Amino acid sequence: MSDLKNPFDSLLDYFDDLLPSEDLEPMANQKASVSKVKSPSVNLKDSAIKTAAKPSVKPLVAHRTSARKSKPIAKPIPEFAEPDAEKKAKLQKLLSSAQPQIVVAPIVNVEVVAPPKTTYVADPHEIQEWVIETATPIVETKPSIETPVVVAAEILGQHLQIPGLEWMPNGLPQWAQSRFDVLLFKVSGLTLAVPLISLGQIQPITDELTPLFGQADWFMGIQPTPQGKIRTVNTAKFVMPERYDESFIKNAKYVVSINGVPWGLAVDSVNQPIRLQPGDVKWRSDRSKRPWLAGTVKEHMCALLDIPMIGQILIDADKNAMKTRL
Amino acid sequence: MANDAVKNKSTDDPVLQWVTFRLDGETYGINVMQVQEVLRYTEIAPVPGAPSYVLGIINLRGNVVTVIDTRHRFNLPSGDITDNTRIVIIETDRHVIGILVDSVAEVVYLRQSEIEMAPNVGNEESAKFIQGVCHKNNELLILIELNKLLTSEEWNELEDV
Numbered sequence: 001m002s003d004l005k006n007p008f009d010s011l012l013d014y015f016d017d018l019l020p021s022e023d024l025e026p027m028a029n030q031k032a033s034v035s036k037v038k039s040p041s042v043n044l045k046d047s048a049i050k051t052a053a054k055p056s057v058k059p060l061v062a063h064r065t066s067a068r069k070s071k072p073i074a075k076p077i078p079e080f081a082e083p084d085a086e087k088k089a090k091l092q093k094l095l096s097s098a099q100p101q102i103v104v105a106p107i108v109n110v111e112v113v114a115p116p117k118t119t120y121v122a123d124p125h126e127i128q129e130w131v132i133e134t135a136t137p138i139v140e141t142k143p144s145i146e147t148p149v150v151v152a153a154e155i156l157g158q159h160l161q162i163p164g165l166e167w168m169p170n171g172l173p174q175w176a177q178s179r180f181d182v183l184l185f186k187v188s189g190l191t192l193a194v195p196l197i198s199l200g201q202i203q204p205i206t207d208e209l210t211p212l213f214g215q216a217d218w219f220m221g222i223q224p225t226p227q228g229k230i231r232t233v234n235t236a237k238f239v240m241p242e243r244y245d246e247s248f249i250k251n252a253k254y255v256v257s258i259n260g261v262p263w264g265l266a267v268d269s270v271n272q273p274i275r276l277q278p279g280d281v282k283w284r285s286d287r288s289k290r291p292w293l294a295g296t297v298k299e300h301m302c303a304l305l306d307i308p309m310i311g312q313i314l315i316d317a318d319k320n321a322m323k324t325r326l
Numbered sequence: 327m328a329n330d331a332v333k334n335k336s337t338d339d340p341v342l343q344w345v346t347f348r349l350d351g352e353t354y355g356i357n358v359m360q361v362q363e364v365l366r367y368t369e370i371a372p373v374p375g376a377p378s379y380v381l382g383i384i385n386l387r388g389n390v391v392t393v394i395d396t397r398h399r400f401n402l403p404s405g406d407i408t409d410n411t412r413i414v415i416i417e418t419d420r421h422v423i424g425i426l427v428d429s430v431a432e433v434v435y436l437r438q439s440e441i442e443m444a445p446n447v448g449n450e451e452s453a454k455f456i457q458g459v460c461h462k463n464n465e466l467l468i469l470i471e472l473n474k475l476l477t478s479e480e481w482n483e484l485e486d487v
Binding site: 210 | 352400401402442443444445446447448449450451452453454455456459461464465466468
C-alpha cells in the first residue's frame, strides 16, 4: 500500500523528469536578475515586475518541496535518487534566492515617494533645503515641478493655445452650445458683445497707460492695474480700421481683459450683461476673413466677438509670447 | 543656513540699477553700468551724409562723440530742445555714443524678477530695443537694451561718421 504513489506526486515526478536541468538555469538567472532590481530608485515598472514574478515562484517552490517530503521511500531505482537530490538542491537554491524579493515587495509602496527627486526640478539647492526643512516634501515640490514645465515650453517654443477656441460641427463655438451670457460695450459708436465666460476683469484706463514704440498701430499700450499689467488693444482700430476715428484714444475709458491672456480690449463704455440663446445669434459660417467675429445679434444690433479667438490672434501676433510667463 | 538662503536669493534675483530718462512723455530706463556721464545740451555739429538717426557730433574733452537722435530711433515725433534736454553718454560693446533725451530723471533699483517681458506685435525693428517693462513709483518704465540700439552695420556706419 505504501508503494502506491499519490497521483499528484506522480504527476510532479513526471514533470520533474521532463524538465531538464538546462531549463532550470535560465529560470534561476531570471530570478537572480529580478532580485538585483532591489535598488533605491524603484519605480512603478520595477514593482510591477516584482509582483508579477512573486506568484510564479512561490507556488512552484511550495508544491515541489511538499511533494519531496512525502516521497523519500517511494524511490524504487537508486540511480534516480541522485538527480532528485540535485534538483532538490537547485530548488532549495531557487527558494533561497526568491526569498529576498518576497521580502522587498512591501517596500515598493514606500518608495513611490521618490518621484519628487526627478530631473524636472530647476534648482537643486532649493529642493535640498525643502527636504531638510519640511516633513512632507511632496507638497513642497509641487511648484518646483510646475515651473520647469513653463521653461520647457519656452525652450521648445511650443504653440500656446487658449481654451474655448473650437467650433463644433453644429456651426457654433464651444462656448455657445447652450444659452450664454454676454457683456455689451460700445466702441466708437458700435455695440459689441463678448461672452462673459471669456472675460477677466474690467479696469479703468488711466494716465498710466503707457504706449510702446515699434508696435502695431492697434496696440494702445500697457495699462498697469492692481491685478497686473494689461496689454491694451485699440479695439476700434483692431475691429474696424477702415472706420477708425482718432477720438477713440481720448474716449476709451475701460479695458476689458481677456481671460487667460495678458491682453484686454479698450472700450468706450460698458453696458449690462444679457443672456442669449444660440438661436438669437446669426452665426458666421466662413470666418476666414474676420476670424474674431463670431456672428451678429439682430435683436441688440450688435456684433458678437469670438473672444477666445481674439486672444489666440493676439498671442500669435506677439513675437515675445513664447518667452512670457503668463 | 539663513545666510546661504539670502545669498542664493540675491544671486538668483539680482538688483540692477537703471538710469531713467524721459522721452515724449514716457519714462525709459538704461542700465547704469553703460552710462558714462550725463551732459547738458551743447551744440551738436551736424555731419553731412550721416545716417538720418545721427544728429551730429560733439567734442567731449577732446574726443569726438556721435549723438543719436533717440526720438527718431524710437519712431517718436521730434521734440524741442529745452533746459532739461540732456545728452547721455553711453558705452556699448564697441562704441561710446551720446543719446539725446528730453530729461534725465533718477537712478532706480529694480530686481530682475520685477522686469516683465514686453509684447512685440509690430513689424518695426525698433521693438527689439525694448528689453522689458517694470511698474515702479506709479509709472511704467520701459527698459532699453542699448546694445541693440543699432545693428552691426549701423555701428560700422558710425565709425565712418
